[in-house]
Amino acid sequence: MPWIRTLLLCIPLLWLSACSDDKPSFHAMDFSQVEYAQDWHMPDDTGRYTSVADYAGKVVYVFFGFAHCPDVCPTTMVEMAEVKEKLGKDFDKLQVLFVTVDPERDTPEIMRAYLDSFDPSAHALIGSPEEVEKMASDFKVFYQRVAGPTPESYTMDHAAGAYVFDPKGKLRLYINYGTPVDNIVDDIQLLIDGK
Numbered sequence: 001m002p003w004i005r006t007l008l009l010c011i012p013l014l015w016l017s018a019c020s021d022d023k024p025s026f027h028a029m030d031f032s033q034v035e036y037a038q039d040w041h042m043p044d045d046t047g048r049y050t051s052v053a054d055y056a057g058k059v060v061y062v063f064f065g066f067a068h069c070p071d072v073c074p075t076t077m078v079e080m081a082e083v084k085e086k087l088g089k090d091f092d093k094l095q096v097l098f099v100t101v102d103p104e105r106d107t108p109e110i111m112r113a114y115l116d117s118f119d120p121s122a123h124a125l126i127g128s129p130e131e132v133e134k135m136a137s138d139f140k141v142f143y144q145r146v147a148g149p150t151p152e153s154y155t156m157d158h159a160a161g162a163y164v165f166d167p168k169g170k171l172r173l174y175i176n177y178g179t180p181v182d183n184i185v186d187d188i189q190l191l192i193d194g195k
Contacts, residue, residue, distance in 0.1 A: 066102035077118035
């Protein structure tokens, strides 16, 4: 029967095609092919210059914001604390980096107190205005100062998404602000698991 022969020839092909697509399915945007945001250096809240290589073996979640932010930044920090909790035993395989776009007000002391109220293991990156501008440019992140009623009461407009590096230091994902926490957990767990 010719149809049996055809079926027997097709089964291995179907099996191979099903098995060959081992690319993980992320909720976030896959940035694996992006060539930017790979070579950055920025002082942390201790003054030590750091780069993604310093966090080898961890998934690194990088976002830009400022301590006086009324909504996006505290919401993001609360969500990331929840993500770490949901990661369970793998909680310490995720490093959150908060890059301030307001180095004029966000001193190391202010940033340390701010992050400690959400996640004491998070690190603040606090550069000079020129360093912040360079890093934001490398990541293609928008931010700008917006005047308030007094010179000291200004605010900052800034991009709200986050960039995620895998444990080998490669930029892999862009997570939009407002992404459900469970989706973030799924994606980060895939990266922790080496996907």
